[in-house]
Amino acid sequence: xxxxxxxxxxxxxxxxxxxxxxxxxxxxxxxxxxxxxxxxxxxxxxxxxxxxxxxxxxxxxxxxxxxxxxxxxxxxxxxxxxxxxxxxxxxxxxxxxxxxxxxxxxxxxxxxxxxxxxxxxxxxxxxxxxxxxxxxxxxxxxxxxxxxxxxxxxxxxxxxxxxxxxxxxxxxxxxxxxxxxxxxxxxxxxxxxxxxxxxxxxxxxxxxxxxxxxxxxxxxxxxxxxxxxxxxxxxxxxxxxxxxxxxxxxxxxxxxxxxxxxxxxxxxxxxxxxxxxxxxxxxxxxxxxxxxxxxxxxxxxxxxxxxxxxxxxxxxxxxxxxxxxxxxxxxxxxxxxxxxxxxxxxxxxxxxxxxxxxxxxxxxxxxxxxxxxxxxxxxxxxxxxxxxxxxxxxxxxxxxxxxxxxxxxxxxxxxxxxxxxxxxxxxxxxxxxxxxxxxxxxxxxxxxxxxxxxxxxxxxxxxxxxxxxxxxxxxxxxxxxxxxxxxxxxxxxxxxxxxxxxxxxxxxxxxxxxxxxxxxxxxxxxxxxxxxxxxxxxxxxxxxxxxxxxxxxxxxxxxxxxxxxxxxxxxxxxxxxxxxxxxxxxxxxxxxxxxxxxxxxxxxxxxxxxxxxxxxxxxxxxxxxxxxxxxxxxxxxxxxxxxxxxxxxxxxxxxxxxxxxxxxxxxxxxxxxxxxxxxxxxxxxxxxxxxxxxxxxxxxxxxxxxxxxxxxxxxxxxx
Numbered sequence: 001x002x003x004x005x006x007x008x009x010x011x012x013x014x015x016x017x018x019x020x021x022x023x024x025x026x027x028x029x030x031x032x033x034x035x036x037x038x039x040x041x042x043x044x045x046x047x048x049x050x051x052x053x054x055x056x057x058x059x060x061x062x063x064x065x066x067x068x069x070x071x072x073x074x075x076x077x078x079x080x081x082x083x084x085x086x087x088x089x090x091x092x093x094x095x096x097x098x099x100x101x102x103x104x105x106x107x108x109x110x111x112x113x114x115x116x117x118x119x120x121x122x123x124x125x126x127x128x129x130x131x132x133x134x135x136x137x138x139x140x141x142x143x144x145x146x147x148x149x150x151x152x153x154x155x156x157x158x159x160x161x162x163x164x165x166x167x168x169x170x171x172x173x174x175x176x177x178x179x180x181x182x183x184x185x186x187x188x189x190x191x192x193x194x195x196x197x198x199x200x201x202x203x204x205x206x207x208x209x210x211x212x213x214x215x216x217x218x219x220x221x222x223x224x225x226x227x228x229x230x231x232x233x234x235x236x237x238x239x240x241x242x243x244x245x246x247x248x249x250x251x252x253x254x255x256x257x258x259x260x261x262x263x264x265x266x267x268x269x270x271x272x273x274x275x276x277x278x279x280x281x282x283x284x285x286x287x288x289x290x291x292x293x294x295x296x297x298x299x300x301x302x303x304x305x306x307x308x309x310x311x312x313x314x315x316x317x318x319x320x321x322x323x324x325x326x327x328x329x330x331x332x333x334x335x336x337x338x339x340x341x342x343x344x345x346x347x348x349x350x351x352x353x354x355x356x357x358x359x360x361x362x363x364x365x366x367x368x369x370x371x372x373x374x375x376x377x378x379x380x381x382x383x384x385x386x387x388x389x390x391x392x393x394x395x396x397x398x399x400x401x402x403x404x405x406x407x408x409x410x411x412x413x414x415x416x417x418x419x420x421x422x423x424x425x426x427x428x429x430x431x432x433x434x435x436x437x438x439x440x441x442x443x444x445x446x447x448x449x450x451x452x453x454x455x456x457x458x459x460x461x462x463x464x465x466x467x468x469x470x471x472x473x474x475x476x477x478x479x480x481x482x483x484x485x486x487x488x489x490x491x492x493x494x495x496x497x498x499x500x501x502x503x504x505x506x507x508x509x510x511x512x513x514x515x516x517x518x519x520x521x522x523x524x525x526x527x528x529x530x531x532x533x534x535x536x537x538x539x540x541x542x543x544x545x546x547x548x549x550x551x552x553x554x555x556x557x558x559x560x561x562x563x564x565x566x567x568x569x570x571x572x573x574x575x576x577x578x579x580x581x582x583x584x585x586x587x588x589x590x591x592x593x594x595x596x597x598x599x600x601x602x603x604x605x606x607x608x609x610x611x612x613x614x615x616x617x618x619x620x621x622x623x624x625x626x627x628x629x630x631x632x633x634x635x636x637x638x639x640x641x642x643x644x645x646x647x648x649x650x651x652x653x654x655x656x657x658x659x660x661x662x663x664x665x666x667x668x669x670x671x672x673x674x675x676x677x678x679x680x681x682x683x684x685x686x687x688x689x690x691x692x693x694x695x696x697x698x699x700x701x702x703x704x705x706x707x708x709x710x711x712x713x714x715x716x717x718x719x
Contacts, residue, residue, distance in 0.1 A: 006065060007062065007172075007206040008062045008206065009169060010170055012057065012143070012165055013167035013191055015056065017163055024147060025053070026052070026059075026222070030060040032143070033049075033062065033139060034062060042065060044062050045064035049062040054219070054220050057190075065131060066131060067130065067131055068129070074124050078121060080116065081111075084098070084119070139181055157183055167191055168182075171205060188204075190209065190213060191216075193217035194309075233307065235263060237303075237305060240265055243294055244291045250285050253289060258308070261307050262308050262312070264308055266306055268304065269327075272302075272330040272333075274334070278416055283326075283413070288322075290305065290306050291307070336411075336412055340409055345424040345430070348406040359526075364405065367402070370515070370518045374466060375395055378459050379395075379456075382505070389459055390433070393431055394460060396430070397456055400434065400438060404424055404438070436453070437460050439457075440458075444493075451501050462511070466511055470516050473548050475523050478555070493562075512548075516548055521539060569592060573596050574592060577710075580708065590662055591662050591711050592711075594711075597663050598670065598713070603671075604670070604716065605717060605718055606676075611713050618700060618704065634695070639683050641679075642672075642699065645675040646672070649668060653665050653668060662710045669707060
């Protein structure tokens with residue numbers, strides 16, 4: 001390949017980089033180098049740049065990098081003619097100063113025009129610099145821009161980086177790009193595996209770098225390393241009689257901890273399987289980065305797989321080491337489990353009074369009491385609506401829902417809250433639905449997770465999230481920007497998803513009002529904004545609760561916009577339903593999906609346009625719109641035809657609306673397109689006769705009201 005159009009390789013070698021941050025650092029470094037080339041006008045195939053990294057290096061390979069910048073043109077705008085020239089046309093001090101500042105004579109200045117008139121401009125062109133002369137600055141800028149929250153210093157140097165740096169390779173094709181960064185001088189000597197190939201690795205050119213490292217037992221391509229981790233784990237798992245469970249997150253972390261991954265099958269004592277498997281899996285994956293192995297029924301086995309960063313001549317010794325380090329972890333988990341079982345879960349209720357939830361909202365026990373009452377009310381309302389859920393079980397689950405927070409196991413593994421509550425409740429002989437709810441109500445725990453399973457768990461999930469949202473909003477700690485310390489956005493989306501996907505037919509504003517009514521007035525006062533004089537106004541509890549209820553409903557609906565977009569539903573369909581503000585989110589969802597089906601009909605765009613037109617006409621008419629239609633004032637032809645079609649549609653719509661068959665209702669209303677089109681073609685709505693005009697407005701108001709039984713379709717794209 002010609003040196004004029006050669007690949008550019010940058011490799012910075014370091015001590016072991018943080019595994020969880022490695023991918024982000026590598027991507028940011030590669031982007032920074034590519035941006036630096038682009039900003040300086042250096043031709044390069046940045047679209048096909050490759051990002052590389054391993055625990056001890058960050059690297060980027062950019063193909064097709066030109067050897068030199070193109071000529072650099074500059075244009076500096078100067079004074080306008082009326083400022084640069086005096087009455088006699090001679091240069092003013094402003095013009096001579098501008099010329100001198102730009103290193104040109106006045107007669108070398110050119111002219112250009114803009115909206116304000118003609119002005120002087122200094123244009124120049126300089127030869128481009130060699131790429132090799134610019135690369136050190138490009139790399140320095142890229143490193144400086146990396147997201148490093150706490151950079152390290154080493155030795156007696158002034159510079160800092162995420163980890164101490166030890167070598168630097170910069171090659172343009174086969175040529176070394178000379179430069180110094182972080183106290184290192186660039187060259188062509190990289191380094192291989194710390195143990196398999198501790199001596200330097202000579203890199204002939206940029207294209208051979210990846211293969212040179214592979215020969216030195218380093219897989220610098222993270223995708224290749226991840227593939228090897230998966231293949232090694234699969235190989236090691238064949239002799240266990242089970243199936244290894246390697247999550248994407250764990251695979252990524254193992255790949256970022258190893259340069260030459262080799263899987264080692266291991267085992268632990270079967271007596272530890274008496275401990276809930278979630279606790280064992282958590283300590284394996286989180287603390288040791290081991291891969292658990294499960295049987296065909298999904299139960300944890302005594303086998304696990306460790307991934308070493310070395311191809312050992314004696315893998316049995318590595319196996320012994322892995323088994324030795326996991327044993328005390330499992331022994332601790334077994335101790336926590338055995339000790340926790342000595343105390344009934346319900347016995348932790350009283351100590352929760354000493355655990356502060358939030359200063360103005362009281363203790364965790366206070367929150368549990370509020371949630372229990374909400375759960376009781378919700379369960380009773382659902383039961384009245386025909387949903388089979390026991391209010392007593394829901395109340396019991398709410399009362400126990402925070403008790404596992406005081407267990408030894410959750411104290412050691414906070415991510416097991418809920419899971420351990422289920423185990424402890426089962427061991428204590430609690431109702432199976434209650435025990436399941438203690439774990440289920442945390443769902444969805446993360447993006448893509450399913451909602452709570454079981455009606456008791458769903459009721460508890462709803463009650464918990466409503467209380468959290470109401471309380472934190474009341475004390476004035478609602479999210480702002482990217483700050484959301486109480487994860488209220490996630491809570492609102494989880495609440496909405498549970499109501500929609502369960503589905504649960506609940507009046508959300510009413511439930512929010514119930515939650516706000518249970519809060520102490522001190523909490524409502526805590527969130528009052530200060531007036532302009534800097535003083536907090538007196539609390540009007542009723543008005544404050546009403547204001548918060550409206551805010552919370554809008555906050556939940558804001559989360560739904562993204563929820564529907566993720567499912568391929570247009571924002572217009574969402575807004576068409578939001579305009580009606582249905583209080584029941586399961587009903588909201590039915591309407592949205594009906595609008596989506598309606599929007600696909602051939603009549604949809606014309607009817608959307610007609611509804612938009614009707615809305616504008618009625619808005620302009622103001623109070624004169626509405627009222628009953630006087631059949632005696634209807635003109636023969638299009639007007640009587642629309643009135644008849646509307647009456648028939650209204651009769652058909654009543655049972656469809658009552659059964660919430662919104663798809664059927666909108667399809668029935670779609671048949672109104674022809675009489676509506678003819679009406680607007682043949683009839684002048686704003687007639688001179690006031691009675692006729694009012695009658696026509698009433699007819700249109702009735703038509704629009706019929707569509708508004710489902711959604712405001714005027715917000716859909718119109719044809």
